[in-house]
Amino acid sequence: MLKILRAADYADMSRKAANLISAQIILKPDCVLGLATGSSPLGIYKKLIEWNAKGDLDFSAVRTVNLDEYLGLPKCSDQSYYYFMHSNLFDHVNLPAGATNLPNGRASNMADECARYDALIERLGGVDLQLLGIGHDGHIGFNEPCGEFPKGTHIVELAEETIEANKRFFASKEDVPRKAITMGIGTIMAARKVVLVASGVDKAEIVKKAFFGPITPEVPASILQLHPNAVVVADEAALSLV
Numbered sequence: 001m002l003k004i005l006r007a008a009d010y011a012d013m014s015r016k017a018a019n020l021i022s023a024q025i026i027l028k029p030d031c032v033l034g035l036a037t038g039s040s041p042l043g044i045y046k047k048l049i050e051w052n053a054k055g056d057l058d059f060s061a062v063r064t065v066n067l068d069e070y071l072g073l074p075k076c077s078d079q080s081y082y083y084f085m086h087s088n089l090f091d092h093v094n095l096p097a098g099a100t101n102l103p104n105g106r107a108s109n110m111a112d113e114c115a116r117y118d119a120l121i122e123r124l125g126g127v128d129l130q131l132l133g134i135g136h137d138g139h140i141g142f143n144e145p146c147g148e149f150p151k152g153t154h155i156v157e158l159a160e161e162t163i164e165a166n167k168r169f170f171a172s173k174e175d176v177p178r179k180a181i182t183m184g185i186g187t188i189m190a191a192r193k194v195v196l197v198a199s200g201v202d203k204a205e206i207v208k209k210a211f212f213g214p215i216t217p218e219v220p221a222s223i224l225q226l227h228p229n230a231v232v233v234a235d236e237a238a239l240s241l242v
């Protein structure tokens with residue numbers, strides 16, 4: 001059953017979600033965390049870094065797998081998700097080298113890269129806790145609205161709305177990559193726990209559609225209504241239409 005956790009604002013949402021991740025790490029120190037980029041998880045990562053520095057949270061046995069990566073950007077590009085994860089989390093906590101994983105958006109054979117990523121997640125024993133944000137069109141990872149729920153890691157054409165939303169991180173809209181590699185909905189649904197965070201009034205409409213509307217691949221996040229252990233941590237603004 002999908003649980004909705006109400007938070008006052010972005011800071012409260014971040015603290016609550018960070019507490020859920022912290023509980024996961026304390027209960028299973030060698031857990032596999034599925035991680036997301038974007039604006040929504042930034043406050044969570046700040047909290048995790050703070051608690052790690054205080055000695056309250058130990059990442060030494062944790063392994064991570066990220067949801068997605070743009071196609072074609074070199075790792076060193078400050079727009080790559082590799083760069084984002086290193087600068088906003090990995091370089092500031094005691095995660096051992098080699099414990100973090102992202103899909104490679106510059107692999108020479110992308111079909112092989114998709115298969116490699118799925119095999120890697122399977123070898124790690126699956127994801128214990130998957131952290132998600134939600135796109136304005138209902139995407140999770142880069143699973144954009146379409147006629148079906150894709151199962152495994154695959155290549156996607158980014159929706160116009162996603163390119164529009166993500167251009168804020170680039171010099172111009174033309175610089176936003178048109179394609180990405182993303183974990184599939186099947187892998188996300190197989191995570192033993194899912195924590196989705198949503199903040200701000202601009203997410204209110206999609207939060208209502210995804211979690212209080214019909215389950216459809218046209219709103220990919222709506223499938224989380226069927227997840228046995230999913231929590232949506234959303235602030236008052238994001239919940240203002242429900």
Ligand code: F6R
Binds near residue numbers: 038
């Ligand atoms: C990021 C990701 C995306 C974002 C979503 C929301 O790795 O997979 O699904 O979570 O686009 O982005 P923000 O948090 O920037 O609103």
